Structure formats: structure tokens, C-alpha cells
Amino acid sequence: MTMASDIKHFGHARWGEVAALLGPAIFLFAAFVVLPFIMAVGFSFTNIKLLQSDHVEWVGLSNYTRMFSLKLVEAPAALIQEQQNPSRQWRQLKRADLATLDGFQYLTDVRLAGSHYLVGARDPQFLRSILNTFLFALLVVPLQCGLAFAMALWVNQKFRGRVGLRTVFFSPVVTSMVVVSAIWGLILHTDAGLLNQVLRAVFGEDAAQPDWLGDPRLAMLSIAIMSAWQGAGFQMLIFLSGLQGISNDQYEAASVMGANAWQKFIYITVPGLKRTLVFVMLSTTIMAFGLFTQVDVLTGGGPRDSTTTIIFHAVRVGFREQDIAYGSAMTLFFFLFVLLLSFGQKKIMERLGS
């Protein structure tokens, strides 16, 4: 017999009920996500190799120091004069002082307080990959979410061909990534590619013919555009389901009160989609940080490491070079890094929303 007090504390469920509802998911997550993750963490403290699990040794934090070790060396003025190329400068400095600089490669150079310093790192590609991943997320998240939002609003209207348009928007998501990358690779081809041909057609024969995938400055942008193009349909679905959740009554009431389309949008649609927006932004950011497949198929991490992302680097090291221990260390770092970022993002968005 339900008591009045039960209603006030609606939701205080019996543990049995919670277990039944939550149980299967918890069990599956524990066995197939948490457990392997803990194992991966374990790997990162050893020197285990991909094929060989016999002679495994505990190496403590050496994988982590490999990721983040930096050395700052002052470059004498004479060296700067003699050798312009900074990486060759580093090469000479290293030859002069092999004991300290063994294992360190050139990362970048900085000018501090009048002196010229060269910075070396044990794994400069890893550090660069953090930057690349950030850049990619910064490019793709607004693009993809904005696109998805616009698409969802559009196909939510009543008009002929709405279903067709929805399918069109969703088709990049459905097409196999292999095919999509192959075709985009051709569209973006410097010489014979469709995009550059269109540029030539529109702006004449002397139009700029950017090397979309071969120019280190453009490659990340190209991948971001392609990713946004491919993923927008997916987020569009989520926005659509969020839009369905806004009841018609609100709009009818607003119409009665004389509101126009823009006002309805601002005062009903956007607030109603607040939660969905946070969700989409958060999940898009998380997925953006995990960028791998597009890079693998389109650019292989190049040109000149400009599209190497954290996960791409970790997979290359772990699978291709068989250093699973180091790969796991990088992915653990990735996890903590994105976790912090996501919580930060969530807090900020929720604060902005209220």
C-alpha cells in the first residue's frame, strides 16, 4: 500500500530494483571496459611487447618519462650563425654532449630573455600530437555541431522531400569510412581533384590550387572538414530526437500570443534543446579527441606529422611498432586528459546555460 510519504520521496528505490535495472550494464562495463582498461594501465608500467608476453619486466614510470621528458639547452651564438636549420643545430649540440642528450630529439626552439634555447624531447611526435588533437577539436566541434543543428532544424520542418533530405544528410554516416576516405582523397587531390577543378572553373585558370592533404598547414583543416561532413548526420539524429521532445503545445501557445518564428526559436526551441546541446557538444568533443581512422586512411599522420593525433600515434607505436606498453601509457594519459577536459567543458556549459 503506497503511502503519501512515498510520493514525496518518489524515486527512493529498493536496491533490488536498482540492481535489476543497472545490473546488466554494470556487469558488462566492468568485464569488458573497466577490466581491460586496468590491464592496459598495468601494461604501461612494463615493457611488454605486442607479440611477446614472456620476458616482461616492470619498468615503473619510464614509459611516462619517455612521453614528457624535455631538455632545454642554450644554443651558443656561433652555432646559430653557422647552421640555420634548428634541427641540425640540435644534431651538433647532441654530438657534443651525447651523455646528457642521448635519446632526445629536436622539438622546437624558443627565445627567452635574450638567449636562444633549443628544446629537445624524448618523443617530440607525442607532444606535437597533443597540439594537433587540440587544433582538430577546436576546428571540428563548432563546425560539426553547428552543421548538425542547422540540418536538424531544417529537416524537422514539414515539406516535400523531407525524408529524402534526411537520408541525404545521413548518407555520409552510413557509407563505409574506407570508401569515404578514398573518395575524399580523390576530391582533395591537388591536380586531378574535384575541389581544385571547381576552383579553377569558378576563378579561372590561375586560381589557387591548394595542396589540401599535402600542405602541413592545410591538412588538419581538410580532415576537420571531412570529419564534420561525415559526422554531422549522426549528431543531427540526436538533435532531432531532442526536438521531438519539445511539445507542440508550447509552440501553439506562442502562436496564439503572436510570437514570430525567430521568437519561437529563441524562447522555446533553444531552451528546450539545452540538454541536448550540452550532450552533443560534449560527445562530439570526446569523439574529436579520439580521432584516428580518418588520419590513418587519408594522411598517415603526415604531412610532416601535422595530422598525427594522440590516438593515431599510440596505435602506430603500439600496433605497428609493437611497443604495446608505451602505447598503453599514451592512451592512459589521453584518458585522464580528456576526462578533465570533459568535466571542465560540462561545468562551463551548464553554468552558461543557467
Next chain:
Amino acid sequence: MKRLICAAAAWAAMTALAAPQELHVWRHETGDLEMVASAKAVERFNRKQNQWRVVVETLPQGSYQQAVIAAAMTHKLPCVLDLDQPSVPNFAWAGHIQPLEGKLRPAGAEALIAGGRSTLKGRLYAVGQFDVVLALFARKSVLEKAGIRLATLEHPYTADEFRDILRQLKKQGVRYPLDLNGQRNGEWVPYAFSPWLQSAGADLIDRKTFKVAEGVLNSDKALTVLDYYRSLFVERLASRKPVDEQAFLSGRAVFNYNGSWADSEYRRKFKDDLVVMPPPAFGQAPRIGAGSWQWAVSSSCPHPEGARQFVEHLISAEEIAAFSVETGLMPTSEAAADVTQMYRVGGYGRDYFEFARRFAVLRPETPAYPLISSSFERAMKEVREGGDAAEALDRAVEAIQQDLKRNHDYGF
């Protein structure tokens, strides 16, 4: 009663003897000709004896390496499997395949050319039926029209001469005279281009000790090779990212640097106009890669004797010849070559065979090879995209040396 039991026992024994033992074999899936030839070889083996029955599982090539690695890690490898030769030392060191020595040594292994055998520290681990040769493909008519001489085994192009030829062709209006298959990633890059290092007198790693890459991979000679490679792209003599693999077939490219597997397709289109030339020489004799798909026996194989018999069957002269005849691929023993029309003395493929015998160099037989391959490929990629050759090679050497240090030189 006793007689009945004896009869029953005898009958049971006979049935047990009569039923051949199943041998599980994996191979990678590839072109139709090879698959049919392979299946026929298996059939012949099953037919000619009663003790073993080979059952083949074919796995898609694109994911073959990963599938084999995963199976190795979970100890689910089949009794016999084919592996891409350069990865054999790595599998051997990790203990997943057993040496083909002693009782397991297949007869006829000595008769194979270098490209048909894979060893680690002198012990044999895999043998192959065929090998592939790198060559420079061109068309006689096109070269004659442009006034370019044909390179031969005795007088190959030198690297500088070859580049001048390409420059000349470019001036005559050919957009990308050389097709280097620049879009191919993965093992193609070390396979196709580390021979250039060797031809210049450098190498991927010092082969006497397998412990030193410093001064070998980033020596001055290696630097000249990479600078040369870089110049081909900077001067747009070769396309960094060809649109497709049809450049040579469609006449867009004059030269195509490719493996001999392309021979049958090219010959079908160009017939006698096709000319197969050795790659350019970088100071010493030209070099080509060696070692293709070879057969190994896994450590967990429950029937090593059956495995040995099967492998022995595959590398017998008749089988190698049969395979070569059906696929056009180059045999790994002279006895077999002499029996085939294409590769016997006087046949148009004999040049490949001689070349392989004289100039083929296996990729370094060390468990460190996956890392060496990946590092070299990265260096070439960086240079191809305009990076500095010295920096790229230094990085590769650094990666290799650090890896050797971490793994205690892999037991060398």
C-alpha cells in the same frame, strides 16, 4: 569370441590408420591465379598420401597481419601458415613459430635461392615457393621515340643518369615521367627503397651485429639517397600521390617502379613493347629486395611431422614449377625455373631470375624489423613531403637505437 575381438580391434586400427589426420593451414587471400594454384597444390598433397589431410582457411589480405598477430597472442595459430617474409624473424624471436631444423627440416631447402628462405641467427624458419623482383618497367617504343637508351643487366642506369632522363622527359611535356607508386604505404616503402640504400653502400642496420644503425642508416651515403628521393618529388618527376595505379598502363607515366607481380598485366597490354629493366644503381651495383610470402610452422602445431611433409611438398621442384606456371610468379629454385617456359634460360623471365640471384638482398633478419621498417617508412614519408633528409634519418636511427636498447638488442 577372441577372434571377434581381434577382428574388431584390427578393424578399428585400420579405420584409425585410414582416416587421415587433419592439418590446419592458413594463407592470405590474394589474386585468383594464386588462390587456384595454391588450392591445386593442396589437393595434390592430399591425394598423394593418406596420412595427412590439409584443410586451408583463407583470410583477407588487408587484415592478415593483424589477424595472425591476434591469433599468436591467444595461442590460436594453425599448424602451418604463410607469413610475409620480413616479419618472420620477429615471430621466431617471440616464440610463435618453430625452427625448421633437425627433424623438421624440409628436404630441398638448400636448393632455394636467398629470397626463398628466412632465417634468424642462422636457423631456418620459413621457406617460400616464389619470390618477387623489383624492376623498372617501360615501353620500348616510347623510349626509342624520346631517344633514351634501354638499361640492361650489364649496364643499368646510374641514379644521376636516370634523373637526367626524367628531367628530359619532363621538358618534353610528360607531367610525371616516373610512377613510384607513391600512394602505397606500409611495407612497400622499405621493400622498394631500402635496396637503394644498399646500392649506395649504406643499409638499414649493420648486418654483422644487428646492433648498430647509427652511422649506417644516417651515413652520408644514405643521405645522398634520401636527397635524391626527395628531389624526385620536389622537381615533380614523380607524383607524391598518384590518383590511381593506372599511370603506366594508361600511358601517363613513362617509367613504373614496381614488383614483378605486375608483369602479367603489363605484358597483356603492351606485349613485346614492354621492357623490364633493372632499377638504377646508386654507386655500386643495383640492388633489389627479396622475400615474399613464405610458409612457417607454428610452435603449437600438434603434428610437426605432417607440417614438415606439407612444406616439403610445397618447395619441391615440381610444385614450385607448377605454381610458377599457373601464376607467372618467379620460382625460388633453379631446378624449377629451368622447367618453366618463362623462367628457363632463354625465356623472357630469366632476367628476373638472374637478377634475383645476383642482386637480391633480404630485409634485415632481425626481430627489430617491424620497428626498423616503420621508422624508415616514416623517414621516407617525411622526406617525400619536403622534410629535411638528415633530420628524418636521424630520427629514424634514434628510434631504432632506443628500441634496441629497450629490448636488450633482441638477444643478438
Next chain:
Amino acid sequence: MRRSSEGALVAGKLLHVALMVLAAIVFAYPMLFMFAAGFKPSETIFADLGSPTALIPNASWTLDNYRAMFEKGSIGAYLFNSGVVSLVTVVAGIFINSAAAFALAKLKWRGQGVALSLVIGLLIVPFEVLAIPLLLIVSKLPWIDIGTGAVVVGWLDTLHVQFVPFLANAFCVFLFYQFFKDVPDELLEAARMDGAGALTIYLRVVLPVCKPVIVTAAIILFLGMWNQYLWPVMTVHTSQARTVMVGLQQYYGRTTQWGEIMAYASIITLPVLLFFLAFQKHFIRSVVGAGIKG
């Protein structure tokens, strides 16, 4: 006055149609190209990529690629396997994930906040991180063979290894969670008043209300399972349990046969497309006037 507004209406409609066509080209071109390329011989596929004639049937179009594909065999079996894996995931996954989300969103119990954070954490872990340890785990897990009732060690080379680890999906849990949070509590309280337990409320009250989210989750789960590649490569080696994406790799080798790849890709794209088409009509309830007028 009237004339001009009618004119504006027509112009607006034309603009709308033009935009639709542009969107169709930009978004559907690769997919249409893929369908068209399945009918072309491999050599000519990339020749006319630049021109619009790439999509128009011409004399060289042939069924050879499709024929070769079916002759090589097994695509039917692969489609079946992929279908089973994907559909089981969808059905089981919807229940498992929405139930968990319900417990997180609507019931009150200790540790709820932490659980939600854990779900977000799970969302972050990319699969590549877990691949190797997971492989080692599933190779040692026991399973009861439905046919014989025997206990088998190891999940390799089966269908269930390809979906069981992925039935619980953090993204779907989170998706349902966000949606449930918006379901008004009054609905649930009313049911509570009638004496319903949490389970009944979940099944009878909440689920029926969230059709759009269920459909979204279904599409997401189906897509994820259908397009799976790395995991099946690592865990399934025999052709019996092989699925569609792995099968595609057989055309990648020394000579990549693009014609057959495109034909194959076309065939494996169709089921997902149909799945989407079948379900997307559940987004029917349009919101009149919401958003920018088209």
C-alpha cells in the same frame, strides 16, 4: 500587393529546392559515386571522378564486379553474420542501456552522481586502448554452447564475441539519460500512486514515451556493430563467423580491385540505409514553426 507576396513565396520555394539540391550533391555525392562505381570496370573508376558524368550510366557499365563478388562467394554468409550481430545488439542494447539510464536518471540512490561520472569516463575510452587486453580476456572466458550444452573456453571465432562486449554502450546510456531527465516526474508519480514498482514504471510508462530516442539509439547501435572492423579482425579468423567489414579487406592486396570494392561497399551499405529509412519515419512529429522558416 498580393502579387509580390506570391512571387516572394515562389522565389522562396525555388531557393529552398535549390538549397536542397546543393545539399544533396554535397552530402550524397560520395555515396552515389560508390553506387555508380560498382558498375564500372576498375580501370575507369577514377578516370572521370571530376566530371558529373561519373554518375551517369554509360556503355562501359557492367555487372562484372557484382558477378565476381558473388562468385568469390560468402558475401551472403557475411551479410547474415553481420545482421545477426547487429540486430541482437540493437534489441538487447536498447533494454540494457535504457534500463541503466533510467536507474541513473529517475531513481534516487546513493552513489548516483559517481555513477554518472563513471559513464562519462567510459565514453572517453577509445576502443583501441582496450583492444589488446580485451582480446586476452575473451580468449579465456567460458561460454555455454547452445547446441550441445557443453562449456567451451574461449570466445574466439564466434558470433557472440563480436557483440557481447559491446551491448553496454556508454553513449547510449548517456543519450537515454539526457532524455529521461526531461520526462516529467508527474508521469512517474502517477504510476507510483497506482502501486507500480520501478521496473513496471520503466517498462510501461517511460519506454513508450521515448520512441524517438529509442529509434536514435537503435540506429547508433546498428551502425556501430555493422561497421565494426578492428575487433572482428582480431577475434574471428574462420570464415564461418566472419562479418561484412572484414570481408571487404580481401580486395585489398597487391592490386587493389576498386571496382569490386565499390560493388561490395554498395551491397553492405544498403542494409544500413534501409534500416535508417525504416526507422526515421518515427521522427514524424514535426514541430511547426520551430526554427528558421525554410
